[in-house]
Amino acid sequence: MNPLWSNIFRKKPEEESLAYFLGTIPLFSDLKNRDLHFLESIVHQRHYDAGEVIFTEGDPGTGLYLVRSGKVSIYNHDAYGKRCSLVQLVQGDFFGETTLAAPANRAASARTTEQCELIGLFRADMEEISKKYPMIANKILVGLARLLSERLHLAAQQLNKAQAQGPPDQDGEVRKDA
Amino acid sequence: MPERLLTRAQLLLLFLVLTAGLASGLALFTSASRIVELLQKASTGIFLPILLSLVAAFLLEPVVSLLERNGLGRSKSIFLVFFLAASTLYLGVQLMNPHWQEMWKSLQSDLPRYIGKGVQLLKDVQANIHDHLPFVSEYDLPGKGKAFANRLIADLFAATTGSALKIGGLVLMVPLFTFFFLRDGQKIIRFSVGLSPNRHYEMVHDLVHLISRQLSHFVRGRILEAIIVGLVVWAGLAQTDIRYAPLLGLFAGITNLVPYLGPLVGMVPGLVIALVDLGMGGQFWWIVVVYLLIAQVIVDNFILIPVLISHFSNLHPLWVVLAIVMGGKLYGVVGMIIGVPVASIIKISLIEIRQYRRTFALPGSSHDLE
Structure with a gap:
């Protein structure tokens, strides 16, 4: 076939579509193909330059962001105001999911470290679809609940471990008293 | 030295640049005020239909959502709701029509009578006040009231009979705007927020x-x-x-x-x-x-x-x-x-x-x- 024509009639490969990308996210693993195409119309595609602040600690948080391309750095400030990086996120990661279900302030700041394409899913839209399409909203929220409870378990385990070890000197004294 | 400062050619250039600047400034200014004027003129009749259709969209939105939740497409639900609303309106008008016309005719003859009587009442009240409180200065309350009522009624009749075109425009525009507000309202908001x-x-x-x-x-x-x-x-x-x-x-x-x-x-x-x-x-x-x-x-x-x-x-x-x-x-x-x-x-x-x-x-x- 003439390359010109093949170029015109070339369909966008499935792998390039937003729906396909959303399907790769564990949060949306319950969603079927059709649901993913619907989700495409709900989420917000935003383009960021390198070094742009996405949100800072204490901002009102209203939803989660998925990293479709680029890198995002999550950081907070210690007691002396020094910036300490917590984690680097790459394609397929997401952040801010704790504020999707209930309003809360952002616990850390996020900024891009290179040119990024982020996908936002916000609480306002979730409320909207939970009224109109409860099935889809249900699948997303169950995915979110599963993810959050996994993390909670992990955090509880780590907390237990840390408590068992304890800070060596003070904890030792307490044990002597008891 | 001084003649070095600006040669004749430079002076001419300066003059030309200044004139051109002034002229384009003036042109900009007049065209700006002209554009504002045009915009004002263009948007005079549009305010009321947009407001009415926004209100209609707000009212119909829950019904459309209800239909949509039951698996009907957005546009189809809107059409269905429109059809229902239109037939309700039509039936209502058909039922009330002879009634309304009769009422309208008798109202036209009755209104002056009511106004005359109302003004008479006002006069009585004022005379009463004047009797009890003689220091209240003579204020032409009944005259003012009558003038106001007459103006109001003239406006009313002018608005209903004189500008059938306006109402026809409303009848055409409001459903159209309502339809698009209902169908694309979310998209419009989303786009504007996205900016x-x-x-x-x-x-x-x-x-x-x-x-x-x-x-x-x-x-x-x-x-x-x-x-x-x-x-x-x-x-x-x-x-x-x-x-x-x-x-x-x-x-x-x-x-x-x-x-x-x-x-x-x-x-x-x-x-x-x-x-x-x-x-x-x-x-x-x-x-x-x-x-x-x-x-x-x-x-x-x-x-x-x-x-x-x-x-x-x-x-x-x-x-x-x-x-x-x-x-x-x-x-x-x-x-x-x-x-x-x-x-x-x-x-x-x-x-x-x-x-x-x-x-x-x-x-x-x-x-x-x-």
Whole structure:
């Protein structure tokens, strides 16, 4: 076939579509193909330059962001105001999911470290679809609940471990008293 | 040296540049004011249909959503709702049509009589005041009232018969706008919100959502309230021998959109007609009771307002008066009616933004606390 024509009639490969990308996210693993195409119309595609602040600690948080391309750095400030990086996120990661279900302030700041394409899913839209399409909203929220409870378990385990070890000197004294 | 400063050619160039600058500045200025003028001219007739179709979209939105939830497409649901609304309207008009025409004709002949009688009443009241308080200077209250009433009626007739074109335009434009507001409203909002910069995008998105939820609640509540009050007044008046009960109910419903002053204004024609036709008897007092006690106190204040209207959209009476005056200055009688709701809308937006700032200490406002 003439390359010109093949170029015109070339369909966008499935792998390039937003729906396909959303399907790769564990949060949306319950969603079927059709649901993913619907989700495409709900989420917000935003383009960021390198070094742009996405949100800072204490901002009102209203939803989660998925990293479709680029890198995002999550950081907070210690007691002396020094910036300490917590984690680097790459394609397929997401952040801010704790504020999707209930309003809360952002616990850390996020900024891009290179040119990024982020996908936002916000609480306002979730409320909207939970009224109109409860099935889809249900699948997303169950995915979110599963993810959050996994993390909670992990955090509880780590907390237990840390408590068992304890800070060596003070904890030792307490044990002597008891 | 001085002739080195500017040669003749340079001077000419300078002159030309300055002239060109001045001319283009003038041209810009005139064209700017011309453009503003054109825009004003182009948008004069558009305000009312857009407002009406926004209100209609707010009212129909829940029905469309309901159909959509049951698996119908958005456009199909809108068409279905439109069809239902149109057939209801058509049936209503068909049922009422002979009635209305008759009423309209007799009203045209009756109105001057009512006004004359009303003015007479005013005169009596003034004479009474003058007897008791002789130091009250002679003020031409009846004359003013008569002039005002005549002007109002002239406006009314001019608006209904004179500009059938305008109404035809409304009939054409309102359903069209309503359809697109219903179908693409979310998309339009989404697009406009999407234009905001990345840093504020999330907040703007959330705020717009909160405000639009409050707004739709408010608009739906107000309209429902007006309809129910109008129906109650109609039903109450229909118990008496008074004429034009449906018209009076309609009037009471529309004026009920304006808090505090609206119900008072809405009473006036009913009371005047009752006084003129029925006299100061038992029926007159029943009509007063219907207007004040049943429609306003019991139905509106005790039942409708607590259920339909959230308390924070309430305006201070001072703002109500200001909104009515300003609305009247801008858009006449229509402006008086929509001035207060528009002021409430502004208040709702401001309060939502403020609550937002308070619940989430926004960046910039919280740093000094730390």
